[in-house]
Every structure is written in structure tokens, then in C-alpha cells.
Amino acid sequence: MNIMTPQPVYRMMTSLILRARTVAVAVTMATALAAGSTLAHAQLETVEPVGEVSLVxxxxxxxxxxxxxxxxxxxxxxxxxxRIHTAANGHVHIRFVDQALVSVRPDSRLEIVRYDYNPDQPASSSIKLNLEEGVTRSISGHGATAARExxxxxxxxxxxxxRGTDFVVNASSGAVRAQVNEGTIVMAPFSADCTADAFGPCLANAVELTGTSMQMLELDGSTTAPQIMPATVEREPGMMREEVNQAIAASEARADDKTAGTEEYLENVTAQRVKQEAANVARPTTPPTTPPVVPPTVAETNFTPELAIATEQLQQNNLIWGRFGSAKGDLERITAPFEIAxxxxxxxxxLGDxxxxxxxxxxxxxxxxLGPxxxxxxxxxxxYDSGTGIxxxxxxxxxxxxxxNTRQFSTELNMKHNLTGNVDFITSGLISETGIFHNRTGPEPATMAGAVSLDGKEASYFFEQQLQTGGIHGLTLWNKR
Incomplete structure (x- = not known):
């Protein structure tokens, strides 16, 4: 993967600075006329920008x-x-001056503590973010890549x-979880040897996690060091990945003109997304109504059992799905109580229940x-979950x-209902040496993850996919042909 040259980044940063100073002058003049603003306040407004919101x-x-x-x-x-604050329905993307991308998800607070980046000397960068609460995803830019410490x-x-990374963090006052999509992270609890005011990874009680492990790190008050746990899927619309790929494609396609076009391309990608979301929000809506209970569409083949498979029969498999509580109640077909599973x-x-x-x-x-x-x-x-019924x-x-051999997989699942018509879930991804797999491509937003038996004779995964209205999710069980 070719990394874009810093010229477009510098150009963007210069543009942002001019815009910020223009805004600063306007704000200062208006405030002075209305309430006698102080010089100190005017100086505060002229702080150089480090990024720009690309999507809300x-x-x-x-x-x-x-x-x-x-x-x-x-x-x-x-x-x-x-500090960026998101409400229960809020989601913000920020594109920084070094082309880093950060997603702040619903019910989250993220502080930009420090962001010193010089395109002429990226190795001298100093970057610190503080996730006070909620979930954030970070894709490293030139600064973090050049100055990992x-x-x-x-x-x-x-x-x-x-270590040059794409990762997701979920934090609360008493616990933190992290997953890695690409690269490596190092997590360590705060201590006398690992203070909040320092920079770079800590060494005391630290645990390293790579994207290829397909696991997660978890730390809470019951442990002195992070624990490696099985992965759970963090839902993410995938827009950030698209922005990165589009930007790289634009820079490669216009290699003879590195100082122009890349920034405009990024703006267009984001603008199109915003317009689509705005159109959806602006579209008149009617009060939600509970959909009628409609039985599944009759089909020649239906891999959903008419009745729930007996727990004793499920226990004979190498892979078994456990559910918390009643989950979907009478609609459950291939799951067993969590304690038994x-x-x-x-x-x-x-995922979920x-x-x-x-x-x-x-x-x-x-x-x-095992081979293919x-x-x-x-x-x-x-x-199918319409938002008012399942x-x-x-x-x-x-x-x-x-x-x-190549540690790759592909899958397709065909579904149907009177309320949705035909729906095809199609995706592909990577499988680890431990037999855990998850998708990296597919319709947006769509997620899936699962595992195989160690002898390669059984496989199983969960999936979920957003539709234009509502979404679908479910579980599968597979046997080797």
C-alpha cells in the first residue's frame, strides 16, 4: 500500500489555518461589539487547527x-x-492534518489532548487522545506511523x-476493551510506571495484541494486567475504511500531481455520504406502527428448523451456540442455554445475546x-428487525x-420474507490459525464472525446486515461436504 505524500496534508492544514483565523477574526469582532471581548479570548480563538469533522x-x-x-x-x-461529545444517536468522523481518521461513536466523549504534527518532520510528532467514555475507532496517520513512541x-x-494501527476501543470508568483490525496495540494499566501524562506505550504490566490474532484485550478492576479474550464484534458502518481506500486510489491515480486532487476527492467522498444521510433524515416519516405477525415465506427449501433442535442433539456437535436468557423466545431454533453450551x-x-x-x-x-x-x-x-418488531x-x-492454505474464506447466505423480499448476505475475510474468522469486505454495513472445529469438519458464524429499513441478523451451522 502506497502512503500519500505529505504535500496534500500540508495544503489542507494551511487551508484549515486560514479558515480558522478568518472565523476567529469574525468571532472576535462580533463578541467585542456585543460584550467587550478580551484580547486573551481572541488569542484563544486563533489556535491552529489539527483536524476537521468530515461526517456527522x-x-x-x-x-x-x-x-x-x-x-x-x-x-x-x-x-x-x-472534546467531542456524541448523543445516543450521534456519530462523528474526524480527519486530522496527518490523514489520521477517528470515529467517535454514540454516547461517547473524546478529548484531543495534543496533536503536534509537522509534515516536514513527522518523526517529531506528539499525539495524545483521551477517551473519557464510550467507543472510538482510530486509523493511524503519518504522525502516529512516524512517531510511534x-x-x-x-x-x-x-x-x-x-504500532501503525487501525483499532477500536470501548471504555468506561471501570473497564476497557480493545480490538485490532490491522497492526498492533500495546495496553497497560495506569500505575507509578505508567502515568496518564506520558506519551507512547507503557511497559509495566503491558500486553500486546495484533490484528491477526482476531481476539481482544480487556482490563477491569479485577486484574492487574489486560487479559486476552475471544473477540466480540464492534459495529461500524465502514465509512472510514472507504475514505482511506478512496484517498489512496486517488493519490495513486494522480501520481504526477501530488499537490492537487487528493483533498478534493476526500471532500467529495464525505460530501456524498453526508448528502445521502441528510436525504434519509429529511425524508418525511410516518408514526411507527407494529408490523403484523407474518409467518416466514413458504419456500422449497428452508434451513430453519420448524421446531427448536433439542439441546441434547446440539451438544453432540463440536460447535454450539449459547444464548443468554430467552433471547428470541419461541423463535429460537439452534441455540442452547448459556450454562449448558x-x-x-x-x-x-x-454478539449480543x-x-x-x-x-x-x-x-x-x-x-x-486441511487445504481448501x-x-x-x-x-x-x-x-428481520424493523425497529418495531422482530x-x-x-x-x-x-x-x-x-x-x-491462504487463510481466506467466502460465504453467501440466502434469506426471504414477505416484509423484505429476497436478501443475500455475501462477504469474505480471513481466518486465523486458531480457527476464528471475520469479514473484511461485504455490503455496508455488514458484520460476521465465527469459528471452525479444529478438524475442519464444522463451521458456524453469526451475521448482521443493515437494510434500507431495519436490519437482519442470525446464526448458522455448517458441515464439511
Whole structure:
């Protein structure tokens, strides 16, 4: 992957500075006329910007160092010491001057503590973010890539350093979890040897996690060091990944003109997304009504059992889905109570009310020499959630192929319901040596993750996908052909 040259970044930063200073002058003049603003306040407004909001969904605002709050909108300038707050329906993307991308998800607070970046000397960068609460995703830019020992993401109880990374962090006052999509992170709890005011990764009680492990780090008050846990999926619309890929494609396509076009391309990508979301928000809506209970569409083939599979029969499989509580109640077909499913098995992946367990028999690596393997669908359960009600869908077919030599997989699942028509879930991704897999491509937004038995004879995954109205989700069980 070719990294864009810093010229477009510098050009963007210069543009942002001019805009910020223009705004600063206007704000200072208006404030002075209305209330006699002080010179100190005017100087505060001319702090150089470090980034710009590229996308806003729902409600969010920016809290400035002087206590002022402004509504976050596309184009809002971000400076060091700003805090981004998102409401329950809020989602904000920020593109920094070094081309780093940060996503602030609903019900979150992120502080930009420091962002010193010089395109002429990127190795001297100093970057520190502070996730006070909620979920954020960070894709490293030129600054963190060139100055890895000077990047830090703080949480209430732990520090995170990077090794050129794309990662997601979920933090609260007493716990923090992190997953890595690409690269490596280092997490360590705060201590006398790891203080919040320092930069870079800590060494004391630190644990490293790579994207290829397909696991997560978790730290809470019950442990002295982060623990490696099975992965859970963090929902993400995938817009940030698209911005990065589009920007790289633009820079490669226009290699003879590095100083122009890349920034405009990024703006166009973001603008199109914002226009689409605005159109959806602006579209008149009618009060929600509870959809009628409609039975699944009758199909020639339906891999959803008419009745729930007996727990005793599910226990004979190497892979078994456990559910918390009643989950979907009478609609459950291929799950067992959590307490039964976990007996003598290892937790592999999970989402919401469900956890997938495997009988690994003390091992943690798939058998060698499996090569390409095709699976046939054994059974599945799928649901359509309209936002006002949940109905079962008919699962009419599917295919699943894994190449253990290249550690890649692809799958397709075909579903149908009167309320949705035909729906195809199609995606592909990578599988680890532990047999855990998740998708990296597919319709946006769509997520899936699962595991195979260590002998390669069974496979299972959960999936979810947003539709134009509502969304679908479900579980699958597969056997080797």
C-alpha cells in the first residue's frame, strides 16, 4: 500500500489555518461589539487547527477549552484541547492534518489532548487522545506511523500505544476493551510506571495484541494486567475504511500531481455520504406502527428448523451456540442455554445475546494440511428487525468455502420474507490459525464472525446486515461436504 505524500496534508492544514483565523477574526469582532471581548479570548480563538469533522450523523457537539459548546457539523474545525461529545444517536468522523481518521461513536466523549504534527518532520510528532467514555475507532496517520513512541490513547484506567494501527476501543470508568483490525496495540494499566501524562506505550504490566490474532484485550478492576479474550464484534458502518481506500486510489491515480486532487476527492467522498444521510433524515416519516405477525415465506427449501433442535442433539456437535436468557423466545431454533453450551467448551466469538463455544480438547490450533474445504449449510436461524418488531425469516440456501492454505474464506447466505423480499448476505475475510474468522469486505454495513472445529469438519458464524429499513441478523451451522 502506497502512503500519500505529505504535500496534500500540508495544503489542507494551511487551508484549515486560514479558515480558522478568518472565523476567529469574525468571532472576535462580533463578541467585542456585543460584550467587550478580551484580547486573551481572541488569542484563544486563533489556535491552529489539527483536524476537521468530515461526517456527522445524529446529534453531537464540540466542547472548547473556554467552556463554549458548538454543534458538530461537517467542516467544523478541531483544535487541541477540544472534546467531542456524541448523543445516543450521534456519530462523528474526524480527519486530522496527518490523514489520521477517528470515529467517535454514540454516547461517547473524546478529548484531543495534543496533536503536534509537522509534515516536514513527522518523526517529531506528539499525539495524545483521551477517551473519557464510550467507543472510538482510530486509523493511524503519518504522525502516529512516524512517531510511534509519541502516540498515546488514554482511557480512564489504561494507556494504549500503537504500532501503525487501525483499532477500536470501548471504555468506561471501570473497564476497557480493545480490538485490532490491522497492526498492533500495546495496553497497560495506569500505575507509578505508567502515568496518564506520558506519551507512547507503557511497559509495566503491558500486553500486546495484533490484528491477526482476531481476539481482544480487556482490563477491569479485577486484574492487574489486560487479559486476552475471544473477540466480540464492534459495529461500524465502514465509512472510514472507504475514505482511506478512496484517498489512496486517488493519490495513486494522480501520481504526477501530488499537490492537487487528493483533498478534493476526500471532500467529495464525505460530501456524498453526508448528502445521502441528510436525504434519509429529511425524508418525511410516518408514526411507527407494529408490523403484523407474518409467518416466514413458504419456500422449497428452508434451513430453519420448524421446531427448536433439542439441546441434547446440539451438544453432540463440536460447535454450539449459547444464548443468554430467552433471547428470541419461541423463535429460537439452534441455540442452547448459556450454562449448558459452555460446559467443557471454550468461548470463541459472540454478539449480543449469543456466544459460540467449541470443544477444543485443550488445543488452540486447527489441524495442519486441511487445504481448501467447502461446507454445506446444516441449519440456521435468521430474523428481520424493523425497529418495531422482530420476525423470523426463511433461510433458503447458502455456501461457505475456506482455504486453510491462504487463510481466506467466502460465504453467501440466502434469506426471504414477505416484509423484505429476497436478501443475500455475501462477504469474505480471513481466518486465523486458531480457527476464528471475520469479514473484511461485504455490503455496508455488514458484520460476521465465527469459528471452525479444529478438524475442519464444522463451521458456524453469526451475521448482521443493515437494510434500507431495519436490519437482519442470525446464526448458522455448517458441515464439511
Amino acid at each position: 450523523l445524529g446529534n453531537a457537539y464540540i466542547e472548547h477549552t473556554d467552556g463554549r459548546r458548538s454543534v458538530a457539523v461537517p467542516g467544523s474545525i478541531i483544535v487541541a484541547s477540544d 509519541r502516540f498515546r490513547l488514554n482511557t480512564p484506567i489504561a494507556a494504549i500505544g500503537v 459452555q460446559e467443557g467448551r471454550d468461548w470463541m466469538v459472540g 449469543y456466544r459460540l463455544f467449541r470443544d477444543s480438547n485443550g488445543r488452540d490450533r486447527v489441524d495442519a494440511g 474445504v467447502s461446507f454445506e449449510l446444516s441449519s440456521a436461524q435468521a430474523f 420476525v423470523a425469516m426463511a433461510v433458503t440456501g447458502g455456501k461457505f468455502d475456506i482455504n486453510f
